[in-house]
Amino acid sequence: MAESLTADLNDDALDARRVTAILDAVDAGDTGLLTALLEPLHAADIADVLEQISPSERRDLVALWSGEIDGEILSELDDAIRDEVIAALSPTELSEAMRELDTDDVVDILEDMDVPQQGIILDALDDADRFAVQQALGYPEGSAGRLMQREVVIAPEHWTVGEAIDHLRNSDRLPDQFYHVILVDPRMKPLGYATLGRILSSKRETKLRDILEDGFRTVKATEEEEDVAYFFNQYHMISCPVVDADDRLVGVITIDDAMNVLDEEHHEDVLLLAGVGEESSIADGIRETVRQRFPWLFVNLIAANLSALVIGQFHGTISAIVALAALMPIVASMGGNAGTQSLTVAVRALATRDLTTSNAMRVVRREAAVGVINGLGFASVMAIVGWLGYGSAMLGVVIGMAMIVNLFVAALAGTLVPLTLNRMGLDPALSSGTFVTTMTDLMGFFVSLGLATLVLV
Amino acid sequence: MAESLTADLNDDALDARRVTAILDAVDAGDTGLLTALLEPLHAADIADVLEQISPSERRDLVALWSGEIDGEILSELDDAIRDEVIAALSPTELSEAMRELDTDDVVDILEDMDVPQQGIILDALDDADRFAVQQALGYPEGSAGRLMQREVVIAPEHWTVGEAIDHLRNSDRLPDQFYHVILVDPRMKPLGYATLGRILSSKRETKLRDILEDGFRTVKATEEEEDVAYFFNQYHMISCPVVDADDRLVGVITIDDAMNVLDEEHHEDVLLLAGVGEESSIADGIRETVRQRFPWLFVNLIAANLSALVIGQFHGTISAIVALAALMPIVASMGGNAGTQSLTVAVRALATRDLTTSNAMRVVRREAAVGVINGLGFASVMAIVGWLGYGSAMLGVVIGMAMIVNLFVAALAGTLVPLTLNRMGLDPALSSGTFVTTMTDLMGFFVSLGLATLVLV
Numbered sequence: 081m082a083e084s085l086t087a088d089l090n091d092d093a094l095d096a097r098r099v100t101a102i103l104d105a106v107d108a109g110d111t112g113l114l115t116a117l118l119e120p121l122h123a124a125d126i127a128d129v130l131e132q133i134s135p136s137e138r139r140d141l142v143a144l145w146s147g148e149i150d151g152e153i154l155s156e157l158d159d160a161i162r163d164e165v166i167a168a169l170s171p172t173e174l175s176e177a178m179r180e181l182d183t184d185d186v187v188d189i190l191e192d193m194d195v196p197q198q199g200i201i202l203d204a205l206d207d208a209d210r211f212a213v214q215q216a217l218g219y220p221e222g223s224a225g226r227l228m229q230r231e232v233v234i235a236p237e238h239w240t241v242g243e244a245i246d247h248l249r250n251s252d253r254l255p256d257q258f259y260h261v262i263l264v265d266p267r268m269k270p271l272g273y274a275t276l277g278r279i280l281s282s283k284r285e286t287k288l289r290d291i292l293e294d295g296f297r298t299v300k301a302t303e304e305e306e307d308v309a310y311f312f313n314q315y316h317m318i319s320c321p322v323v324d325a326d327d328r329l330v331g332v333i334t335i336d337d338a339m340n341v342l343d344e345e346h347h348e349d350v351l352l353l354a355g356v357g358e359e360s361s362i363a364d365g366i367r368e369t370v371r372q373r374f375p376w377l378f379v380n381l382i383a384a385n386l387s388a389l390v391i392g393q394f395h396g397t398i399s400a401i402v403a404l405a406a407l408m409p410i411v412a413s414m415g416g417n418a419g420t421q422s423l424t425v426a427v428r429a430l431a432t433r434d435l436t437t438s439n440a441m442r443v444v445r446r447e448a449a450v451g452v453i454n455g456l457g458f459a460s461v462m463a464i465v466g467w468l469g470y471g472s473a474m475l476g477v478v479i480g481m482a483m484i485v486n487l488f489v490a491a492l493a494g495t496l497v498p499l500t501l502n503r504m505g506l507d508p509a510l511s512s513g514t515f516v517t518t519m520t521d522l523m524g525f526f527v528s529l530g531l532a533t534l535v536l537v
Numbered sequence: 538m539a540e541s542l543t544a545d546l547n548d549d550a551l552d553a554r555r556v557t558a559i560l561d562a563v564d565a566g567d568t569g570l571l572t573a574l575l576e577p578l579h580a581a582d583i584a585d586v587l588e589q590i591s592p593s594e595r596r597d598l599v600a601l602w603s604g605e606i607d608g609e610i611l612s613e614l615d616d617a618i619r620d621e622v623i624a625a626l627s628p629t630e631l632s633e634a635m636r637e638l639d640t641d642d643v644v645d646i647l648e649d650m651d652v653p654q655q656g657i658i659l660d661a662l663d664d665a666d667r668f669a670v671q672q673a674l675g676y677p678e679g680s681a682g683r684l685m686q687r688e689v690v691i692a693p694e695h696w697t698v699g700e701a702i703d704h705l706r707n708s709d710r711l712p713d714q715f716y717h718v719i720l721v722d723p724r725m726k727p728l729g730y731a732t733l734g735r736i737l738s739s740k741r742e743t744k745l746r747d748i749l750e751d752g753f754r755t756v757k758a759t760e761e762e763e764d765v766a767y768f769f770n771q772y773h774m775i776s777c778p779v780v781d782a783d784d785r786l787v788g789v790i791t792i793d794d795a796m797n798v799l800d801e802e803h804h805e806d807v808l809l810l811a812g813v814g815e816e817s818s819i820a821d822g823i824r825e826t827v828r829q830r831f832p833w834l835f836v837n838l839i840a841a842n843l844s845a846l847v848i849g850q851f852h853g854t855i856s857a858i859v860a861l862a863a864l865m866p867i868v869a870s871m872g873g874n875a876g877t878q879s880l881t882v883a884v885r886a887l888a889t890r891d892l893t894t895s896n897a898m899r900v901v902r903r904e905a906a907v908g909v910i911n912g913l914g915f916a917s918v919m920a921i922v923g924w925l926g927y928g929s930a931m932l933g934v935v936i937g938m939a940m941i942v943n944l945f946v947a948a949l950a951g952t953l954v955p956l957t958l959n960r961m962g963l964d965p966a967l968s969s970g971t972f973v974t975t976m977t978d979l980m981g982f983f984v985s986l987g988l989a990t991l992v993l994v
Contacts, residue, residue: 277712373907377871413841413844418834424810434588435819438556454827454830513877
């Protein structure tokens, strides 16, 4: 029966119809049908289902299906949802799930937990794995040491292709994924690596040292993971040996982990730029979302009240020329938009390391020039709008001149704020947006009203 | 002499000191020193140097060093800079550079060129490569067919590990990068693949079909590259066979290409959200930058003038209560910020496919609830500000109520605009920002002034 109900769904694809069918099965309490619907899916897709449904649906699904939730599904889940699911598993289910994972995945799950919960999982691991996980947790959070897998495939420098192949055939525990054989000296210092492709296509008597790849690079275990991700992306690496302070091989990072980090870094940057907590997820509840967004908006409320104070100083001018109340927000809005443009380009270029001390001054000059040129164009438009729409060309000219000044300020702020944050070792995306729009709002109102007071009143 | 000058630089790292040294060598016209400084660098770093220096410095560097600029450097360059560098190469230098590249990299360079320039490069290729490149160009831009390399490593389904190894040892032209041997039937339909690691660690007599990977997936050559990148990221794939409409193997995509696409997609999304042309680069000149940003700002200028029209309708109210001119921008600003928060979360979740038809309504409800709750909090603050700062609690209450309405509108607009764009098959990041802030500006001014007219005047 389960087969007939699932027969018209796509083989193994996750789409809205399958999610509906899954929820129906949960409603009906039909574990057999639920398994028939979930089993063909990749663990990443099952995790997506758990993330997309509502908290109560999730509770019901996990209650019905907790025995089938394996380590791979757990490691694909968002942190917040994962805590929820783990809390619903029995200690036996949880330790079974964790035992089948590679150590780097166990570390990834463990590092977000509090100590007592970590203890339960560590106790469930066998001795060798527990030791490996504890060693990894000894490296700083967000470091290469946390990201690497400890299982490495190595060979002494004098080996031939044939010796390496024989060794691999006799190894009883190889990593799930490996792409190179790393040559090490007797002290475990990595000397280079050969791709499996080169090994497979070379004769048995070929020396490994004769088929090493050019441009061999290693990273330190204490290196930040975002720097590691940058290396992978910049140098098109597929795996990278990790060494300790004494240059001894301690693990290897593979490209799928690096791709993951790159993806998370992007995610954080985009959310930070918009003033949203970097940990936020589409699966968060209302309370969690309010908690994340309120502080940033509150900062903006203070900033906006500062602008209101500035405007309040020009009470007399606005009373005299009420049209200013309509026109001055245009200056602020244009500044905010132009500032956001400069800011976004600068933050991205810093992330990809295309913006460095070598070209920072040239970029600042370019942004300033672009601000003034765009400002001149928009000022002309506003002069005409003032003349035709508000019966005063001079009013338009004042607004236009304020706009030139504000676009210049926007260009400088949009570029210098992230450059400064970066120089200070902070994330350049961190609240730059609020900072830049506060400056352009303040300048926009101050300059339009100030100029109007000087020229028109 | 070159050695002593370069000795105190880091081995092969690109930093500001090396860039300065490179520019000094260019100034001095010292080709030997220039080569000593550039040669140890990875092609990607040399491309970064070319992107970071000014146009005139770039011209001088290329003039001195054009013979050494190889295909790899060209394929790492930004489009705009690449055109510049290619224009400075002689036809012989250009064709030599192109001949050493894999066909997918040649396609990547060619697709941005106009037809006569494409012709020059195609003529420089040997017949087999030209044919492969022309076939790839037959697939739509941004499709898997453009992204794939045509060099594949295949085996008939009945082969053993030993037969596969012997075949690889006798192949004279293998791809630079390959991670699987793909099993095909006599019609070239792919049946599965074995990782090189499994092949290397299995006995010679093992059948390939017994060591195939679980969860084998292929993509169609016409599939969009961003969907391909999603597959790689979601399913942790390392390479993926590409098939034509008849399910025959035509090529393979590797993870480094997918990572590149993912990176570019992120880049485009961030820039589009900020209203910056998606092609823009930190290396663009002033003219190009003005050309990219002016149109988006012009749209915003029109939107801002619409807001001014709305404000203008309340001339009488503002004359009566000038403090409104100071307070109403707060409502607009808060709406803009809250809308950007909702928008960014929605655009990101659409990109990662965490926001689907299954949970869209729940997310819209959540955003609306968060908007109202935050609005209530900020409204209380504004009531106090109105009372203490402007001598009128009622003025603060009006502003506060306007804020609740506007944060509700911001939540809906920030979520529904990207969902609608996505449903229409457009990029949800496309100008969503301008659209949402236009709505929150209009609503912010209209509701604050409208309520004030009803309640206070």
